[in-house]
Amino acid sequence: MTEHELEQRLRAWYRSEADQAADGAPAALRSSVGAIPYAEPMRRPWLGWNPFRTRRSLALAAALALLTVALAAGAAAVGSGLIRLPWETERSLVEPSAIDPCVLMRQYAREPVILDGGHSVPAAWGVATACATGYDDGWGANHLLWRTGPLSTAEAEALVRDMPYADSGGPKPAALTFIEAQSPAISAWSAVLVDDQTTPGVAPVFIVSYEPYFFIVTGTAWVQASAASVAVQQLDRLNAVASSVGFDPCSVDLAAGGFTWSSPTEYGVTPELSTCRFAADDQSDAHAIFVSRGPIDSPGNLDILRITLQNRAEWKPVTVRGHPALFTSCAPLLTDPSLYGLPGASDYGDRCPALIQLQAGPQFVLVTLYPGADETLAIVIAEQVLAGQ
Amino acid sequence: MASIDLIEVERPASRAEAFQRLADRHIDAGYRLARVILGDAAEAEDATHDAFVTAWRKWSTLRDPARFDHWFDRILVNTCRNRLQRARRWQTQDLSPDLAVASGDAYRQVHDRDALGPALARLPADHRIVVALRFYGDLTIDEIAERLGVRPGTVKSRLHYALRQLHADLDSADAKGALR
Numbered sequence: 001m002t003e004h005e006l007e008q009r010l011r012a013w014y015r016s017e018a019d020q021a022a023d024g025a026p027a028a029l030r031s032s033v034g035a036i037p038y039a040e041p042m043r044r045p046w047l048g049w050n051p052f053r054t055r056r057s058l059a060l061a062a063a064l065a066l067l068t069v070a071l072a073a074g075a076a077a078v079g080s081g082l083i084r085l086p087w088e089t090e091r092s093l094v095e096p097s098a099i100d101p102c103v104l105m106r107q108y109a110r111e112p113v114i115l116d117g118g119h120s121v122p123a124a125w126g127v128a129t130a131c132a133t134g135y136d137d138g139w140g141a142n143h144l145l146w147r148t149g150p151l152s153t154a155e156a157e158a159l160v161r162d163m164p165y166a167d168s169g170g171p172k173p174a175a176l177t178f179i180e181a182q183s184p185a186i187s188a189w190s191a192v193l194v195d196d197q198t199t200p201g202v203a204p205v206f207i208v209s210y211e212p213y214f215f216i217v218t219g220t221a222w223v224q225a226s227a228a229s230v231a232v233q234q235l236d237r238l239n240a241v242a243s244s245v246g247f248d249p250c251s252v253d254l255a256a257g258g259f260t261w262s263s264p265t266e267y268g269v270t271p272e273l274s275t276c277r278f279a280a281d282d283q284s285d286a287h288a289i290f291v292s293r294g295p296i297d298s299p300g301n302l303d304i305l306r307i308t309l310q311n312r313a314e315w316k317p318v319t320v321r322g323h324p325a326l327f328t329s330c331a332p333l334l335t336d337p338s339l340y341g342l343p344g345a346s347d348y349g350d351r352c353p354a355l356i357q358l359q360a361g362p363q364f365v366l367v368t369l370y371p372g373a374d375e376t377l378a379i380v381i382a383e384q385v386l387a388g389q
Numbered sequence: 390m391a392s393i394d395l396i397e398v399e400r401p402a403s404r405a406e407a408f409q410r411l412a413d414r415h416i417d418a419g420y421r422l423a424r425v426i427l428g429d430a431a432e433a434e435d436a437t438h439d440a441f442v443t444a445w446r447k448w449s450t451l452r453d454p455a456r457f458d459h460w461f462d463r464i465l466v467n468t469c470r471n472r473l474q475r476a477r478r479w480q481t482q483d484l485s486p487d488l489a490v491a492s493g494d495a496y497r498q499v500h501d502r503d504a505l506g507p508a509l510a511r512l513p514a515d516h517r518i519v520v521a522l523r524f525y526g527d528l529t530i531d532e533i534a535e536r537l538g539v540r541p542g543t544v545k546s547r548l549h550y551a552l553r554q555l556h557a558d559l560d561s562a563d564a565k566g567a568l569r
Contacts, residue, residue, distance in 0.1 A: 007524060009559075010555075013506070029434045033438060
């Protein structure tokens with residue numbers, strides 16, 4: 001076959017292919033393309049941006065400048081030790097202690113347990129069983145309140161000393177429910193968890209999960225800006241620390257995660273599966289997989305979250321995504337709308353059947369049982385996770 | 390060409406309108422191009438849609454509205470390339486040439502067509518695109534280079550290797566047919 005013959009065959013082939021599309025674009029495609037301007041945000045040219053063109057641009061420029069200064073100052077303060085952040089442990093001060101990986105079990109409780117500013121507010125959790133009672137993060141002993149019963153204010157304060165953020169939002173003062181744990185094997189924070197669903201009838205639900213170098217906020221459609229703002233502050237804080245140490249763990253996801261403000265229903269979670277490999281130092285040598293299918297207001301997105309941690313303590317990666325009994329971000333509101341009586345909550349009732357919440361760290365698996373949860377099943381799952389299955 | 394007046398309007402509603410009019414004007418050609426590159430109607434639909442989404446998002450980067458066609462083609466070709474590369478990861482072996490040989494005379498009649506499609510599908514994405522732009526789009530080497538944002542020499546090279554591989558594949562298929 002000559003070159004010319006090949007070209008002829010190619011042209012004939014393409015002609016016949018094009019003939020099959022002689023009618024042009026299908027109507028459905030034409031329609032969907034026509035709708036794009038109303039469904040998609042248009043990206044503005046950054047380089048061509050003139051901050052002095054409009055008053056709004058000018059204000060934005062000023063805000064950006066202030067933010068830059070604030071971040072720089074914050075990073076400098078962190079670097080100089082003026083500010084101590086929970087994951088900034090001095091490893092040399094810590095004597096790693098032997099501890100078997102364990103399963104911590106806690107159960108949802110509705111008792112009012114924390115007094116804050118004279119207001120009695122219910123804490124969401126009580127801890128049923130535990131296999132560890134304390135840890136030393138390098139700055140002194142800390143107690144884990146793995147027990148059933150109310151938390152005193154003092155206990156709550158002790159818990160939040162290293163990370164004094166936990167806010168329920170809503171008009172009432174914040175209630176604090178705080179769980180934190182450390183991996184003795186690596187003398188570093190392995191997980192800090194803030195759960196807070198308070199102020200019945202008013203408060204929205206949001207869950208903040210803190211890990212050494214990443215940060216997750218999960219909110220429902222009802223999450224309020226006042227609550228969300230706290231989470232955003234934390235996110236900013238985390239990012240400042242990350243940048244101060246030259247660490248850039250999936251920065252795109254961190255930036256895109258947390259919150260978007262354009263719509264209440266867009267609150268929630270990092271947009272898509274992201275895989276980060278942390279290698280900056282020992283405690284950040286973690287492998288995180290975070291899965292979200294989209295905005296949490298979409299029923300299909302409620303089985304969204306899984307965190308996998310791996311560090312140099314030879315902890316195996318944990319992947320429980322898709323386990324039929326695990327829906328990590330299911331808050332009580334979603335399984336028991338009557339708790340808060342929020343309109344529309346019942347829409348989620350049958351969409352979010354999981355009653356078990358699970359958090360995994362290097363040395364522990366924390367399981368939270370919601371009312372009606374199958375404890376035996378939860379233990380089985382937790383043990384599987386613990387075994388790295 | 391006639392699109393300057395549409396695009397320079399600043400109001401969002403007018404931008405949307407301008408986009409829609411240009412999209413409407415170019416959607417058929419874009420869809421056909423995607424189809425010959427991808428060789429699949431459904432894939433072509435998705436790619437065309439995605440390319441228009443990208444075009445809308447990058448609207449402000451369109452420096453010369455008169456060259457919307459070129460600008461959009463580049464986006465579309467990139468979108469197609471991404472799809473081809475993604476599909477290639479789990480691509481399975483196309484057995485149709487062998488089936489044609491093994492299955493009797495009925496296949497002989499459409500041998501040319503059946504052999505060329507799989508041969509094109511086996512080309513690397515970049516080569517496949519160059520061949521399509523050259524023999525479907527009737528573009529010159531320089532025009533292809535401009536569309537792809539590469540040097541003309543690169544286009545020549547890709548075309549050379551693509552045609553060489555097609556030659557080999559088709560000769561092989563022809564030989565099998567002759568032996569049968």
